[in-house]
Amino acid sequence: MSRFFNLTTVASIAAVGLILAGVLAFAGGTYAQKVVHDQLTPQQIFFPAAGAKLPANLKQYAGAQVDTAGEAKAFADDYIGLHLKGIGAGKSYSQVSGEFLKDPNNQQLAQQRQSLFMGETLRGMLLNAWGWGTVGNLARLAGIALFVLGLILLAIPLLALAASRRASTAAVSAPAPAPAAVPEPV
Helix, strand or coil: CCCCCCHHHHHHHHHHHHHHHHHHHHHHHHHHHHHHHHHHHHHCCECCCCCCCCCHHHHHHCCCECCCHHHHHHHHHHHHHHHHHCHHHHCCHHHHHHHHHHCCCCHHHHHHHHHHHHHHHHHHHHHHHHHHHHHHHHHHHHHHHHHHHHHHHHHHHHHHHHHHHHHHHHHHHCCCCCCCCCCCCC
């Protein structure tokens, strides 16, 4: 029983566990990124072409479709967020909605309220996609790290086993010492 629970066996089991966890984390992260892509693509959200409508910090995305987590964050914060600041003199949806509730016949507040609601909703959904894409990316990186650590941990007992086999083979194949010469009586 103690032979099964020696350090080499425990290290080997832990190494296999780390390798398996790494593979699963990498697969889960890849799946999360695929889901983000598959959910963003049908929405047909595109950055505007380069020009006055596109802020300078988004030039790298000019005309590109939003289909990755990073693009979703850039579009949400730097494009939609910028436009939302221009609605209602920079007030938030809740502030404009509060004003509208005080004056429900004000069509300008009604339009601002609706625009802010729709903009913040889309912005929130894009930031949600960014969040899950980020989780997926971190899971993939953790998966790689766990896999590499598992391989290293597995290599240690395997190298120790190979070294002990070489040592036992060398001991068996070593020539037996010659018997000592017995001096003849004089």
